[in-house]
Amino acid sequence: MTLLASKKNEGGGRMTFMRRKLSTLFFVLIIPIFFIAGCSSNSQQSNSNKIKLNFFNQKPEISSQYQKLAKMYTKEHPNVSIQITTSGQGGGAAALQAKFASGEAPDIIMLGGLPEIDRYKDHLVSLQGLPATKTILPSLRSGGISEKRLVGLPVDLEAYGWSYNKAVFAKAGVNAAAIHNYADFVRAVKKIDAQKDKLGLSGVFGFNGADTNSIASVSAQFTSQAYDNDQVKAFKSTEFPWKYGTQMHAYYTLIRNYSVQPILSVKYDPSVQDLFYNGKVAMIPQGNWIVPTLDGIEKGFVQKNLGMLPFFTKNDGSDRLLTGSSWYLGVTNDHPKREKAAKDFVNWMFTSRDAENVIINEMRFVPATKNFDVTRLPDDLSKDIYRIGSAKNARAPIHKQYPNGFSTQVLGPYIQRYFVYDITWKQLEKVVTTKYRQLREIQSGE
Incomplete structure (x- = not known):
């Protein structure tokens, strides 16, 4: 009995020992599993918090600067990639x-004009609540409004007028400050033309007749004020405005007579980088979007040689450079989980001092925001444009509000035909009037 009891006790001890070993082994094995599971859970949680934004940009010339802004932002916000x-x-x-159409709607989109904004209005969220909204220049707000909602913020402030080469004007003995009306402007043009050979000019103007976009931006000088420079009013109108048609005819004729020939062969890049920069022409009808190109060729060229004159449309002493924005940034509602992050990035671009430094010094944009310290701009022309564009009497161009296809398929081609004497001005007016109405009615669904 004693031996049996002893063996029982020995067997029980062995079982207890084995149970302890198995229990220990269970904990040894299970703890790493919980640890790995925990790490996996944290990793998945970390990945789930990572937000990837897609930004669709329509300005190739500033793509690298947007890349830089994205890197700056994601460095401060590591949970976001752009x-x-x-x-x-x-x-x-x-x-x-x-x-x-492919179901890959971007989170942030750059849009050109109210017709394009209207096309995507059901995808765009209101930006009214963003702090950046309060900073936008009043004259630019209407360009981002759809059905009374602010859905777009202006990318920059642009000036539309005549860019002139100060060196050519000086050699020709023309004082830009003394040009106050259309008659003065014509006298300056004829004075320069009379010295064309001596000055080594290919023409007074370097108009890029091959580009329908430039033709459209010139037309804005005569159509904008007919709508009181109100972009929403222009977008809703079914009639092409001929209120300043006489002046429009006069300017396009002047361009035809004094521009580099053949006018339809002149393209945008050569008109800026060759004709204007090299002093082969005195003027081109472009705005401050040519600033980065010119200073990229020669640092300081803009400060030394670039000036701007308005088109004299009203011709009553009140004419000034048109100032507006061709492009607006919107945020889509297609990916609700990314919407807030997209808004935050857009807001940062308009309110961050670091972002602003890139925008004014590398993009060479004039900011579209109020209360900007104008002394921070790198050249005098940009400072003048900001003063004009931020004033209460600023005038915005409305050519971006033409019906889709009107500039490239109607106005541009028919002005080109006028340039080469293939159509009269009266014929042009008739076609433009009819086509404008048809396009607007089709696109408005009326």
């Missing part, structure tokens, strides 16, 4: 439509 897709040079609108 992919920038750029498509422009006339193909941006089609590429953006393809994105939406």
